[in-house]
Amino acid sequence: MIEVRELTKRYGGTTAVDHLSFVVRPGTVTGFLGPNGAGKSTTMRVLLGLDKATSGAALVNGDRYTALRRPMREVGALLDAGAVQGGRRAFDHLGWLARSNGIGARRVTEVLEQVGLAGVARKRVGGFSLGMRQRLGIAAALLGDPGVLMFDEPVNGLDPDGVRWIRELMRALAADGRTVLISSHLMSEMELTADRLVIIGRGRLIADTSVRELADRxxxxxxxxxxxxxxxxxxxxxxxxAVEPMPDGAVTVTGLDVAAIGDMAAARGIPLYEVTSHSASLEEAYMELTADSTEFGAPLERQAS
Amino acid sequence: MIDAFAAEWYKLRTVRSTVAILGTVAGFMLLCLVWSWYVARYWDGLSAARRATAQAAAAEQPLAVSLPVCAVVLGALALTSEYSSGMNRTTLAALPRRPTLFAAKAGVAGALMLVAALASLAVGSGAGHVIVGDRAVPTFQGPAADVAAHLLWLGLTTAAITLVTFGLGAVLRSTAGTITAGMAILFVLPALAQLLPGPWDERVWSALPGNLSNQIAGTPGSSGGHGVLDPPVAVAVLVAYVVVALGAGAYSFARRDA
Structure with missing residues (x-):
């Protein structure tokens, strides 16, 4: 369980996270969505004790991360797959991590097999592709068999096979009863992976909802x-x-589905020329929710001088 | 605490720069043997009159010159190399107690340089003495206890310079900046100190970290000119450098965002 309570983080004069509160519960994959610069990575860094909160709290299993004695046994995190020293071999990268949290060397071999890197365990990390580094980072997160997992943009740089592997892994981890938080700026990916969504923009909470609720809304x-x-x-x-007339003579109906409308018109002998269900895709819903909070929006029209 | 030391030691021994630095130390150790062999040959060619006044640097001289440089590089890389790759975050996520982590990192870096320095000095100096044998070269004929004290303090100053640079690295967080600062302290400041008006030129020069070892326990058989500090004062100055640098580094490391 992850709890973020009234979290605020300022860097100098810039407010990266602004009174943000949400809870991530076990047994579900929760997508942490927002445009670039929304504060997702900052929130995760505060959760891991890397950055200090200006005010508010970020708790893992009810504790501050820095209070955990062997944190990798409770929380597995992948923030940046590039955050490795290239000269070290894959086995040794996981080896020192395991040693730091009192985890046996056999577990290193296990997770390397689990992420499909057993064959390159003795290769130096510097020669790894981005996809292989992502797998290595996920192996590190899984090392302590933790109940809470956090991944920052885990599908970045993965090929379609890798993306599907991550998706299935996340779903399997949640099905085990673990708490899984994945940040992304891609709704299309979260739609396939997540059960719940926490959407933020400019450091503030925009929506904390299930995927289904958002689609209905x-x-x-x-x-x-x-x-x-x-x-x-x-x-x-x-x-x-509820019927709303449109300027071209058509009407928009809410509260009744396509079948009910068709049946009713047929029963009364009213001819219909068009019946189109008009649900927005989650992608559109997301774009609409975050439209006001994109940090680097490009102007759509440029006026002639 | 044990986990942190064990993990940092694992890291230090599996990174290539450590191997490179230890290789460099080994190379300079071999140079001690070459130097001793050259001194012996040179001595054999001298007349008795020339021998009475001849001087030669001690066997360990190649190491005495190079160990501080190796210490600066290793002390700087121990922490700053993680900042350039972002690995400091991976490390802190695994070991979130910062004072413990800082102590573990400083401890393994300092201990490794101490052991490497003492081992290479013992072998380089010992073999050098064997090569020169009973030739009456003053710097090769010092009492064993004086030689041992001299080598011990060379090793301890090497470890101290490692720790000072490590603390500096925690404040600066940049490999290039830390190594540059370390080299400036070792080589630029002594030259600048000599430009000061007397007696400050000698006083400041004597208090610089790279010059303390010979004031604590100088090379047996060599003439003076090593500085003006008494041994206990020199030890106190050395300890003060370590305490101040590690204190500033620990404060910066514990307080700033990763």
């Missing part, structure tokens, strides 16, 4: 076109739908 009704809109409006309103 952005269902925009059904667009219906008919030559007899007045009659149709009356019938749909009577059936409990």
């Amino acid at each position: 952005f269902r925009r009704g059904v667009l219906v076109r008919s030559p007899r809109p007045a009659e149709l409006t009356a019938a749909l309103t009577a059936a409990g739908g």
Whole structure:
């Protein structure tokens, strides 16, 4: 379980995280989403005790990370796959990490096999591709068999096979009852991996919701076109739908699904020319939620001087 | 605490720069043998009159000159090399108690340089004395106890310079900056100190970290000119450098964001 309470982090005059609160529960994969610069990595750094919170608290299993005696046995984290010294062999990179938390060397061999790096265990990390480094970073996170896992952009640089491997691994870890937090700026990836979503922008919480709730919230009704809109409006309103006329004569109906609208029109003999369900994709929902908080937005139109 | 020391030792021995530095120390140790052999040959060619006044640097001279440089490089890399790759975060996530981690890192770096220095000095000087044998070269005929004290303090100053540079690295966080600063302290400041008006030229020069070892226990059989500090004062100055540098480094390491 991860708890972030009223967390604020300022770097000089810049507020990276601003009174952020959320909880990540065990047994689910929680996607931590936000545009670049939203404060995802900062939040994770504070959770791991790397940066100090300006105010508020970030707790893992009810404790501050820096209070944990052997933290890798409770929390596994991958923040930056490039954060390794290239001259060291893969086995030794995991070896010193294992030693630092009193984990046996046999576990190093196990996790190397689990992430598919057993064959390059004796190779120097400097020669690894980004994908191999991601796997090595995930191996390090799994080393202490922790109940809480945090990954910052784990699919970066992975090929499609690797992306699918990560997705299945995250789902399996959550199915074991572990707490899994994955940050990403790609909703399309989270849609396939996450159960819950914590969306932030400019350091503030925008949404803390399940994937399904978010999809429902952005269902925009059904667009219906008919030559007899007045009659149709009356019938749909009577059936409990909310009807909104569109400028071109069509109507948008919310509260009734496509089948119900079709059945009702057929029962009354009202011809329909078009019935289109109008739900926004999660990607669109996400873009809309974070539209005001992108840090480096490009102007869409440039005025002629 | 034991986990942290064991992990840092694992790290130090599996990084290539450590092997390179130890290789360099071994190379200069061999140079001690070459130097001793040359002194012996040279001595044999001298007339009795020339022998009475001839002087030669001691067997361990190649190490005495190079060990401080190796100490600066290893002391700097021990911490700063992690900042350039971002690995300091991986390390802190594994060992989040910063004072413990700082002590472990400083401890293994200092201990490794101490052992490497003492071992290479003992072998280089011992073999040098065997090569020169009973030739009456003054710097090769000092009493064994004086030679041992001299070598011990060379080793201890090497470890102290490692720790001073390590502390400096924790404040500066940059490999290039730390090594440059370390070299400036060893080689630039002594030259600048000599420009000061007397008696400050000699006083400042004597208090610089690279010049303390010979004031604590000088090379037996060599003429003076090593500085103006009494041995206990020189020891106190050396300890003060270590305490101040490690204190500043530990404060910076514990307080700043990684």
